[in-house]
Amino acid sequence: MQRSLFRYTTAFLLPLLAVGLVLTGCDSTGSNGGGGDETATFEYPSNNYGAETVTNLLAFELGVRVGNATDNSESALLDRYEGNADDITIRAAQDLTTEGQNVYSDIQGGVDLSSQVSTADLLRGNELESPDSPNAGSLVNTDELLRYYFQEAGANNVGPATSNGIVLSQFAEKMLLGTPLYGQGAAILSDFANGNVSSNRAEQWDAAFGYFGFPRTLEPFVDYEGGGEGLADGPARDIDGDGVDLTSEYVHTWAAYAIERSATAEANSESPSNNFAQRAFEALVQGRKEIANENYENLSSRAQTALDAWEATVAVNVIHYINSMEGNLEDASGTLEGPQGDSSGDVGEDAWGEAKAFAWSLQFYSRDALRSQDLNNVLEDIGNDPPYGEMTASEYASDLQDATDILADTYDFDSDNVQSW
Template identity: 30%
Template sequence: MLAGYAQVRSTGGDLPVNPITNEPVDKVFLNDQGHDLQQLFQKFLMGAIGFSQGTDDYLGSDVDGKGLKASNAVDSEKGYSPLAHAWDEAFGYFGAARNFNDYTDDEIASKGGREDWKGHHDTNGDGKIDLKTEVNWGHSINAAKRDRGSQDSAKTDYTKEAMDHFIAGRHLIQNAGETLTADEMTTLEGHRDTIVAAWEKAIAATGVHYINDCLADLAADTLPYADYAKHWGELKGFTLGLQFNPASPVTVENFIAFHNLLGEAPKLPGQDGFDTYATDLRAARDILAAAYGFDSANVEGW
């Protein structure tokens, strides 16, 4: 679709039309159906690759020889074990800098704090930013955004929950023998469960955030088409990613019901269902709130 729109623009063909203003859309990734394809694809891929690999693959414990069931025998050439490698891969997909807990939520989200800590920091003082260890990426940033957006009466700390248990789990792996004992595996799985729960709650809370943005767009005197498409694309993309955790608290039935309420595109003026779409979005929001136990103040405020 993107390639088609790019070709239209390069050859001077008919452009998609903004259905609100009846003018050609001014962005190559925006079509006339309410899709911001850039946001939709990017946010979906964050779930389909990062969240899926991190939770279902590298932190999984259902396949012998993979994830948490990998050997903890240290490779003499690499200096780490397959289990340590799996744990570190999951940490990489979460996207946190090595000293994540030294940042404030404002700094992780690049919304305030120390000037040289906004999203990244030269922690070792070598005059360079190490992209592997000194930058916060992707999912870790969204976790901070939801933490900083949570209400004083119901503060969340998804960033610290995830990071503390990544560190604790890695410490356990480093100090365990080549084969973990049953108690060690139970403890490691507990760290994994806390990480995955915080990670997934941050994604679901981001879905709530974009439902609220869509509701604000729908309440405007004139629907802001580009903003509405962007917010819906982020909403749909992020929440499609919830399917990739096999232990998700969202049941298959509720996942289907949720996405049926969102639809395959946002409802636009003049379309069937537009007048009740805000009600549908609130019902979808209720599904997420119930599944993840979100406080009502945060559901309204994110």
């Protein structure tokens, strides 16, 4: 039995039809996703997932705004967080010609992120110090931290990082990727995998797809040979010539991460082929078609494939940003020093913030193999803030390697891929 610490509620499951991308949980010697020429027309059969699309777009915008003190106020941030964004211009559409999607209500009105965010206490949240928490030394949840960071960035002009090195923009966006996006989507897929869904299957499956954030057709967006991060031409692509549809012709953040990590694995000649993004996308498409045909025999396994992939994407992201910190630490010696001038310290504060936030995401859904103590150890190894003045570069690199080893062992990742990620 797998566990989900944050349950979705039917109040948020409007008839929003879409399904997202996912990585299979571990490395495999399977095919590149198969399908041959079929992949060009392998399309998710619905695009009615507007609320989840808006959730993705608002999480992205809040991350950008919190990182730029000249581009926000506390009230502007709270409007986007508390469901008052209907008439606000969509930031991701600024440089795009869209299909008439200029303000958020053009996609779906009334989307309130704050009502969807988990209020579960964050593991080791009581380890956060002042000025990184509204109640230093006490347990804190995602909603409380977000509101505090909105206040710090928007009202007090703190940023881009706190004096302890916590980058507010990274925490704002990446914590929203954990809850509601991953928490809600994984809870839905977990119920399908465990056979706990008997009604409103289409709406619920589509909601999970929307939280994942894939375009309806994956193949035109993917390029694993171009030497980039897996996307053929950025996140947006006008497939039908009518302008970009942000619900079906745009790769949102979780989907983009899964494609990027798949591209790295596929390009790694030392490891088995592992196009987890394609395999997951196909499972979600096939599952939705089977729901339409009232054929539920394989639905549990389809959901499990997607769920394993999404969880693995989260775990790989933690490893990726730990790898980035370890790269920074190679150039450091002695006790770690904080940022000087415009630099971000010898740890790499952006990477630290992403590793920490993505590790927290795993508390909202993780397989039984990742025990609570294991996740607690990963969070402890990363630390409650960049350990300036507390540890040497070699000491911190050792802790980070311990965290990587826990995740690599739990998810059975290929060692060459772990190094490449």
